[in-house]
Amino acid sequence: MWGFFQKFxxxxxxxxxxxxxxxxxxxxxxxxxxxxxGGDQIGIADLVFGMVIHMLAPMEEVVGYKFIKADSFPRLHAWVKHFSEHPV
Structure with a gap:
C-alpha cells in the first residue's frame, strides 16, 4: 500500500x-x-491492521486521498471507528 504514495x-x-x-x-x-x-473482542489481526491504519491516516492527509471511505467500505469504516474508540 505504501507504494501508492510514490506513484503519480x-x-x-x-x-x-x-x-x-x-x-x-x-x-x-x-x-x-x-x-x-475475531468477533466481539479485539485480537491479533485487529492490532496488526490497526497499526497499518494508524500509519495510513497521515499519509492519506498528505496526498488528499482516503482509502477507507464509509460509502466504499462501510464495514471497514465501522471497524476503524470501533477500533479507535476501544479503550485498549
Whole structure:
C-alpha cells in the first residue's frame, strides 16, 4: 500500500484500484459482519491492521486521498471507528 504514495497519474490510479480490491477482500472475507476480525473482542489481526491504519491516516492527509471511505467500505469504516474508540 505504501507504494501508492510514490506513484503519480495513471500509475497512482492503478494502485488505487489494486489496493481497493485488497480492501474489498479484507472486508468481505476477513471482517464480514463482525465488530472486530475475531468477533466481539479485539485480537491479533485487529492490532496488526490497526497499526497499518494508524500509519495510513497521515499519509492519506498528505496526498488528499482516503482509502477507507464509509460509502466504499462501510464495514471497514465501522471497524476503524470501533477500533479507535476501544479503550485498549
Amino acid at each position: 497519474g495513471e500509475e497512482q490510479q492503478k494502485a488505487i484500484e489494486s489496493y481497493s480490491e485488497i480492501l474489498r477482500k479484507i472486508e468481505e472475507h476477513g471482517l464480514r459482519d463482525k465488530k472486530f476480525f
